[in-house]
Structures are given as structure tokens and as C-alpha cells.
Amino acid sequence: MKPLALIGRIAQLLPVLLGVSVIVFVMMALTPGDPVEIMLADQQATPEQAQALRHDMGLDRPALERFGIFIGNALTGNFGLSFFHRRPVFDVIAERLPATIELTLAALLLALAISIPLGVVAAVKKNRLVDRLAAIGSLFGVSLPGFWFGIILIILFAVQMRWLPVSGRMDFACEVAPITRLMTIDSLLRGRPDCFADALSHLILPALTLALPMAAVLTRVQRAAMLEVLRSDYIVFAQAKGLSRRRILWRHALKNALVPTVTVAAIETGSLLGGNMVVETVFGWPGLGRLVVESIFVRNYPLVQAAVLLYAVTYVLLNFVADILYTLLNPRVRL
Amino acid sequence: MHSTRSSVTEMTAPLLSIRNLKTCFPTRAGLVTAVDGVDLDLYPGECLGIVGESGSGKSVTFASVIGLVRSPGYVAEGTIRFDGTDLRNLEAEQWRQLRGRDIAMTMQDALTALNPALTVAEQIEEVLLAHATDLPRKGRWEAARARAVEMLRLVGIPAPDKRIDDYPHQFSGGMRQRIMIAIALSCRPKLLIADEPTTALDVTIQAQVLDLIGDLRRELGMSVVLITHDLGVVAEHTDRVAVMYAGQVVEIGPTQELISQPKHPYTRGLIGLIPRLSDLDAPIKPIEGQVPELIGLGGICRFHDRCDYRLPQCRSDIPMVAVGPGRQARCIRAKENLS
Ligand SMILES: Nc1ncnc2c1ncn2[C@@H]1O[C@H](COP(=O)(O)OP(=O)(O)OP(=O)(O)O)[C@@H](O)[C@H]1O
Ligand code: SF4
Ligand SMILES: [Mg+2]
Numbered sequence: 001m002k003p004l005a006l007i008g009r010i011a012q013l014l015p016v017l018l019g020v021s022v023i024v025f026v027m028m029a030l031t032p033g034d035p036v037e038i039m040l041a042d043q044q045a046t047p048e049q050a051q052a053l054r055h056d057m058g059l060d061r062p063a064l065e066r067f068g069i070f071i072g073n074a075l076t077g078n079f080g081l082s083f084f085h086r087r088p089v090f091d092v093i094a095e096r097l098p099a100t101i102e103l104t105l106a107a108l109l110l111a112l113a114i115s116i117p118l119g120v121v122a123a124v125k126k127n128r129l130v131d132r133l134a135a136i137g138s139l140f141g142v143s144l145p146g147f148w149f150g151i152i153l154i155i156l157f158a159v160q161m162r163w164l165p166v167s168g169r170m171d172f173a174c175e176v177a178p179i180t181r182l183m184t185i186d187s188l189l190r191g192r193p194d195c196f197a198d199a200l201s202h203l204i205l206p207a208l209t210l211a212l213p214m215a216a217v218l219t220r221v222q223r224a225a226m227l228e229v230l231r232s233d234y235i236v237f238a239q240a241k242g243l244s245r246r247r248i249l250w251r252h253a254l255k256n257a258l259v260p261t262v263t264v265a266a267i268e269t270g271s272l273l274g275g276n277m278v279v280e281t282v283f284g285w286p287g288l289g290r291l292v293v294e295s296i297f298v299r300n301y302p303l304v305q306a307a308v309l310l311y312a313v314t315y316v317l318l319n320f321v322a323d324i325l326y327t328l329l330n331p332r333v334r335l
Numbered sequence: 336m337h338s339t340r341s342s343v344t345e346m347t348a349p350l351l352s353i354r355n356l357k358t359c360f361p362t363r364a365g366l367v368t369a370v371d372g373v374d375l376d377l378y379p380g381e382c383l384g385i386v387g388e389s390g391s392g393k394s395v396t397f398a399s400v401i402g403l404v405r406s407p408g409y410v411a412e413g414t415i416r417f418d419g420t421d422l423r424n425l426e427a428e429q430w431r432q433l434r435g436r437d438i439a440m441t442m443q444d445a446l447t448a449l450n451p452a453l454t455v456a457e458q459i460e461e462v463l464l465a466h467a468t469d470l471p472r473k474g475r476w477e478a479a480r481a482r483a484v485e486m487l488r489l490v491g492i493p494a495p496d497k498r499i500d501d502y503p504h505q506f507s508g509g510m511r512q513r514i515m516i517a518i519a520l521s522c523r524p525k526l527l528i529a530d531e532p533t534t535a536l537d538v539t540i541q542a543q544v545l546d547l548i549g550d551l552r553r554e555l556g557m558s559v560v561l562i563t564h565d566l567g568v569v570a571e572h573t574d575r576v577a578v579m580y581a582g583q584v585v586e587i588g589p590t591q592e593l594i595s596q597p598k599h600p601y602t603r604g605l606i607g608l609i610p611r612l613s614d615l616d617a618p619i620k621p622i623e624g625q626v627p628e629l630i631g632l633g634g635i636c637r638f639h640d641r642c643d644y645r646l647p648q649c650r651s652d653i654p655m656v657a658v659g660p661g662r663q664a665r666c667i668r669a670k671e672n673l674s
Contacts, residue, residue: 233447236403240442241462241518242435245427255452331502332451 013316020312021071021305028301029063035083035299057083070305079306084298089306093288098181099169100287103280104272105182106203107210112265114215119222119261120254123230134219141216146275150209150282157205164201167284171198206283210275214268221264225257232256259329266322270315349376349416350558351400351526356413358392358399365630369395369408371582374655377526382552382559384573384590386566386605390626392582393562394443397528401440402430418525436466439519440528443562445511449503456499459483459518466522486517490547509540516544523555530562545572566605570594575661578602581626581637584655586669588662598664600642636666644668 036054045053054060058069073080079089122134158166170183174195179186184203187195229235230253238252276289284290288307295303358370370392377383385393398404400415402422415422417438425433434440442448450458463470463479470478480499487495490513492506503511512532519527529548533541549572552559561573569576569590576594577587578601586599597603604622624641636642636649648667655663658670 231405233442233444234450236405237440237442237448237515238450239403240401240434240440241465242431242433243461243465244431247461247465252450252453256450330452332504 009316009320013313016316017309017312018071020308021074022067024305024308025063025067025070028299028304031299033299035059035301038298039084057081070302074306074309080302082295082303083300084295089302092291092303093306093310096286096288096291099183099285100276100280100289102182102184103203103206103210103285103287104269104276106184106207107214107272108265108269110207110211111214111218111268112261114211115218115222116254116258116261118215119219120226120249120257122219122223123226123257124249126227131223134223138216138219141212142220144213145278146209146213147278147282149212150206150279153205153209154282164205169199169202169286170195174198206279206285209279209283210272213275214265214272217268218261218265222257222261225260226253229253229257255329259326262329263322263326266318266325270318273311273314347378350379350418351375351377352414352416353396353400354414356396356399356415357411358395358404358408359411360408364628367629368411368632369582369629370399371629371632373413373579373582373584375577375584375587377558377560379525379558380552380556381575382549382561382573384569384576385560385562385579386564386569386576387579388626389564390629391579392629393579394530396579397440397530397560397562401434401438401528432466435462435524436522437524438526438528439522439524441512441515441519441530441532443531443534445515446508448515449511451503454500454502455487455506455514456480456483458503459486459499459514459521462518462521482521483517486521487514489520489551490514490517491543492517509536509544512536513544513547516548520551520555524557526558526560527552528560528562531564532561533568534564541568548572566594578605581632582629583637583665585638585666586662586664588659592659592662598658598662598669599638599666600644600668601638602664604641638666 036050036057036059039053040050051060058066061069070080077090081087082089082092085092118134122131125131154166157164174183174187174192176183176186176190176192176195179189183199184196187193187199235248235253238248243252273289276287277293278289279285280287280289281293288310292304292307294300295307353373353375356370356373357368360367360369373392373396375383375396385396387393395404395408398408399410400417400422402425404410410423413423417433420433422433449455460476460479460483463482464475467479467482470482484495484499487499492498492510492513498506503514506514516529516532519529527548532548533544536544545568548559548561551557561569563569573590575588576590577584578593578599579585580601586593586597586602588598593602594606597606601622607622622641627637627640633652634650636645636651636653639645639649642649646668653665653667655665656669658664
């Protein structure tokens with residue numbers, strides 16, 4: 001990666017962030033509802049008190065001025081105070097982020113673990129039973145909403161069979177001192193297999209719910225890429241060399257056919273961020289997605305603004321990662 | 336190189352023997368019979384040239400031999416015997432052991448035949464690891480690597496110990512061609528099928544590559560099938576030559592005799608394409624017309640529409656006839672002295 005390309009990338013980020021800020025700000029300004037009223041809903045507050053709070057939070061100023069202040073502060077890395085927590089937005093988000101990262105990574109790994117082998121097998125057994133089943137499964141995965149899977153999985157494994165917990169991230173009994181703040185990893189690092197099992201049992205259903213739609217897309221990508229690769233001359237030549245079938249498929253073919261899958265996976269991980277909001281809410285997962293949903297309901301403007309900016313940055317960065325992965329997997333391309 | 340072939344051919348058993356080979360491709364337009372009744376014998380140590388226009392079935396014939404006809408194509412009829420084995424009834428594992436070790440192939444296009452995502456080192460070493468039983472048990476990988484470097488040196492890649500970890504795209508076209516040859520030859524096969532090994536190369540490199548194959552042939556005693564468009568290459572490097580047209584062998588014989596006295600009108604046409612040293616200024620006379628569609632042919636000589644010597648009798652299936660010692664041609668007028 002040349003430094004020039006890197007600078008280009010970062011420059012590209014700026015208009016995106018500005019645009020996203022404007023859109024979110026306008027949308028929040030247009031949606032009816034007053035955070036102060038919501039905050040004071042079950043307290044006996046006088047109009048004067050409400051006015052004082054409003055002034056305190058800067059809500060009595062005109063919208064344009066508020067936006068200007070927001071942008072000015074954001075540029076210096078200050079996202080203000082979260083209305084409800086009365087703590088810096090930054091801290092509140094940082095607290096919730098690890099749970100979301102853990103869930104997203106787990107979902108990504110699951111999606112890859114499902115889609116790569118399935119896509120390869122579907123391509124090799126083209127038009128046979130496995131391929132047909134994979135196609136039907138993918139169709140469901142792409143077309144059904146993510147929360148639907150979540151609810152079905154909860155009913156099936158948590159309510160009916162009682163194998164897995166319905167919601168949450170961890171039992172209270174498992175208080176491991178944080179290292180990475182990813183519970184599954186920390187519990188392992190601290191030598192607590194019981195906590196690992198607990199963390200995993202909480203993680204598996206929401207991760208699967210997030211993973212299934214993504215796996216559906218990636219299976220199609222992997223299958224198409226594999227079919228294309230299997231037609232190429234170098235596969236015939238590999239056969240003419242008398243290599244084992246396993247080596248031809250999983251080394252010669254897959255190394256080439258992984259390129260689109262991994263690239264699309266990196267980009268799709270950006271869409272997982274959106275899926276997170278629904279899934280975290282359905283599963284009571286204490287991550288950023290749920291926080292954002294809650295914040296939208298109570299018009300917690302500063303937090304929503306900051307979170308959406310974070311999503312935008314992540315999304316752009318993931319696209320960047322996709323490009324880098326593409327280069328790494330594809331020796332012919334040099335950025 | 337082309338010495339006492341005819342006497343040898345009469346005594347030894349062929350290494351490869353193809354009889355009545357028929358290979359078909361179902362297509363929307365109908366069943367394409369890309370190879371239609373090919374008979375060929377290849378003797379140990381011999382170099383057999385296969386010539387013919389594009390689409391005449393050269394590649395498909397030998398894809399059939401090595402069992403790698405692209406789907407949906409299939410071998411419909413015929414027998415293929417190699418070194419005492421019936422190649423039409425092999426299990427997958429038997430194929431795996433045979434390919435690369437006893438029969439090796441280089442493909443027409445080295446650009447696409449090497450895997451772009453794997454280093455050259457891996458692509459040579461894997462053949463050795465798959466087949467070479469004489470690698471030591473301990474340090475197999477190191478031994479394979481050393482031999483891979485050796486093979487690259489043999490085919491004339493400069494600084495092979497450094498270049499071996501490069502990817503195919505880092506080499507020039509000629510070098511890739513040689514790398515493919517190094518891969519094919521690394522297990523010292525009994526038979527090398529070289530499909531257009533020199534088409535993409537400039538003349539000097541072309542000669543180098545062909546000389547290399549020739550040297551290795553003598554050294555290892557292997558047989559070579561040299562598929563090419565180029566009769567000049569055939570004249571210089573093969574013992575015998577088979578001319579293919581529209582899925583059939585139309586003439587076969589010892590190279591020198593076939594070139595100096597072609598019997599089939601198509602072969603005459605091809606030879607008209609080589610500029611002669613004596614009159615380099617004479618225009619090359621291309622054969623007019625096109626190869627027919629390979630669908631539902633039969634009942635007429637396939638060269639009929641393009642033939643200057645056709646007769647009413649040519650409207651029938653034309654058999655191969657002997658036209659001299661070790662020579663055959665598929666033409667009813669092959670024994671006449673045409674000019
Ligand atoms: N995959 C395929 N599908 C349909 N027909 C095919 C296929 N491959 C080959 N053929 C048919 O087989 C014929 C012979 O092809 P082949 O590749 O053997 O020709 P060739 O003599 O090697 O030509 P070239 O000199 O261009 O390599 C083609 O003309 C085509 O009609
Ligand atoms: S058989 Fe007849 S048409 Fe065919 S090549 Fe001979 S002369 Fe020409
Ligand atoms: Mg060919």
C-alpha cells in the first residue's frame with residue numbers, strides 16, 4: 001500500500017462523515033419528541049426546572065447553531081455528554097463496544113465457517129441434492145428478516161429445549177477481570193472454563209442469528225467463485241499433475257475462490273452493524289446496537305450522533321480492509 | 336533425431352496405442368464429435384508430431400488420453416492402452432498415480448495453466464511430493480525443494496534458487512512455459528504430451544525449449560507427443576507426424592518422407608504454407624475455406640469442400656489407406672501422382 005493511496009482513503013472518509021452527520025442531525029431534529037419531557041416524565045418538575053435542564057443541555061438554541069457546536073466539538077474528539085447517563089458519550093460507548101465487537105466477530109466467524117465449506121461442496125456437487133438444499137437455505141437466509149431467526153432460535157433452543165439462556169451476556173457468578181473485554185476470550189485467558197462455557201452459551205444464539213443471513217450471501221458468493229475457478233486451466237493442469245482431489249479443491253481452487261468471499265465478508269461485516277441493533281434488542285445483548293436503539297427512543301441526540309459516526313467510520317474502514325485482503329490473497333494485484 | 340525409426344517401430348510394442356477414439360461434446364447446436372475414429376501408436380523414445388488447423392481435435396485427442404476431457408465432453412468410443420494398461424477403465428486413484436508420474440502434460444497456454452495464487456516452488460514441489468518415491472523419508476520437503484530448484488535450472492530459469500519463491504505472474508511468458516515444462520518433467524515421465532509448447536514464444540526461445548525437450552527425451556528415454564500448428568517445428572523435432580483434420584487423422588508417416596512427399600491434398604496445402612528457403616519471395620498459399628462444423632459429418636470426405644482434386648467418388652466415407660512403408664493417408668487419390 002503506497003502512502004498516497006492511504007491518504008486518499010482517509011480523505012475519502014471526511015465527506016462521508018460530514019454527510020452522515022448532517023443526515024443524522026436532520027433526522028433527529030425532524031422526529032417529534034423532546035428528550036427533556038421524556039427524562040422528566042415520571043418526576044414532578046416545574047416548567048422552570050425543565051427549562052433549566054433544556055438550557056443546560058443546549059437544547060434551547062437554534063438547530064443550526066447546535067449542529068455547528070456538535071461539529072466543532074466532534075472535530076476535537078469531544079462528543080458531549082450523554083443526556084441520560086450524564087457521562088461523556090465517549091465513555092458510555094466505549095463501555096458497550098466490546099460486547100458488540102464480540103458478537104460481530106463471533107457472527108463473522110460462524111458465517112465463514114458455514115459458508116466456505118458449504119459453498120465449495122455446493123459447487124463441486126453442482127445441481128445435486130446438497131447444492132439444491134444450499135440454494136434453498138440461502139434463499140431463506142437472504143429473504144427472511146434476521147430477528148425472525150432470532151425469535152425462532154429462542155423458542156427452539158431456549159424456551160422449548162432449555163439448552164441455552166434466553167438473553168443477556170453472562171451469569172453474575174462469572175466476574176472475570178477484563179483483559180480484552182471479550183468475555184469468551186477473557187474467561188479462557190483467566191483459566192475459567194466454566195465461565196467460557198457460560199459466555200459461549202449466551203453468545204451462540206445471537207451470533208447465529210446475525211450469522212445466518214450473512215452466511216446465506218457468502219455461500220452464494222463462494223459457490224459462484226468456486227464454479228468459476230473449477231473451470232480454469234490451472235485446475236485441469238493440477239489434475240494432470242496427479243494431485244489428490246483434496247489438494248486440488250482445498251488448495252488450488254479454494255485459494256483463488258476465497259478472494260471474492262473474503263472481500264464480500266469484510267464489506268458485509270459493515271451490514272452486521274445494522275443487524276446488531278435488532279439482534280441485540282431481541283436477545284437483550286448489552287452492546288452498542290441496543291444502546292443506540294434505546295437512545296433513539298429517548299432522543300438522546302449526542303449518543304446517537306456519535307454512534308452513527310462510529311458506524312460510518314467502521315463501514316469505510318471495513319471496505320478498506322476488504323481491499324487489503326483482496327491484495328493479500330491475490331498475488332497478482334499490488335496496490 | 337529422426338534416424339532409424341521405421342525399423343524400430345516394427346519391432347517394439349507401442350507405449351501408447353489409441354484405436355477408434357471418439358470424443359463428443361453435447362452442445363446446443365447438436366452433438367459435436369471433436370475426435371472421430373482416431374488411431375495412433377506411439378513407440379518408446381519416439382517423438383510424434385501432431386499438426387492441423389485450429390479446431391482439428393489435437394488437444395481433445397490427448398485430453399482424452401489423459402482422461403481430462405472438459406465436461407460436458409466425454410469419450411464415447413475406442414480403446415486407449417498405455418504401457419499395458421487400459422486407460423478407459425481406471426479408478427480415480429489409479430489415474431492420480433498415473434498422471435504426472437507416467438504421463439505428463441503441458442498445456443497450450445502457460446499463462447492460465449499455472450495457478451496464479453501459488454508460488455512456483457509449491458507448484459513444482461507438490462508434484463514431487465505426490466509421486467517421487469525416491470525422496471528420502473526424513474527431510475522430504477527439503478529434498479523436494481532442492482529438486483525443484485534443479486528442475487528450474489534445467490529448463491534455463493536464471494537464479495532458480497531465488498526465483499523459485501516468486502509467483503507465476505512475476506515471470507515472462509517464455510519462462511512460464513519453461514516452468515510448466517519443468518513441472519511436467521519433474522517426475523521423469525514415460526510420456527510427455529506437449530501441447531503447443533512454443534506457440535507464445537519468440538523464435539530463439541522456441542528453439543531453446545524444443546531442444547530442451549529433445550535433450551530430456553534422449554536422456555530419459557521418454558516418448559513425446561508434440562502438438563503444434565507449425566510444420567517447421569515438426570520437420571525439425573519429430574520422428575513421425577500425424578496430420579489431423581476435422582477430428583480425424585488424415586495422414587501419418589515418418590516426418591521427412593511425409594514432408595517431402597505429402598500424399599493427402601490437405602497435407603500438401605499445409606506444406607504450401609512453409610516458405611521454402613529456395614524461394615522465400617514466393618507468396619505463402621493459404622488453404623482456402625474453413626474446417627467444417629463437427630456435427631453429423633459422414634458420407635463425404637471431410638476435406639471435400641476445400642479440395643482441388645475432388646472427384647464424384649469422394650462423396651463417401653474415406654478410409655485410411657497404406658501409401659508406403661509406415662505411411663497412411665485418408666484420400667482416394669493418395670496413391671496417384673498429383674501435382
Ligand atoms: N468444451 C467444448 N465444448 C464444445 N466443443 C468443444 C469443446 N472443446 C473442444 N470442442 C470442439 O472440439 C474441437 C477440437 O478442439 P481442440 O481443442 O482439440 O482443437 P485443436 O486442434 O487443439 O485446436 P487449437 O490448435 O486451436 O488448439 C473444436 O473445434 C470444438 O468444436
Ligand atoms: S478423398 Fe477426394 S475430396 Fe477427399 S482429399 Fe482425397 S481427393 Fe480430396
Ligand atoms: Mg489445442
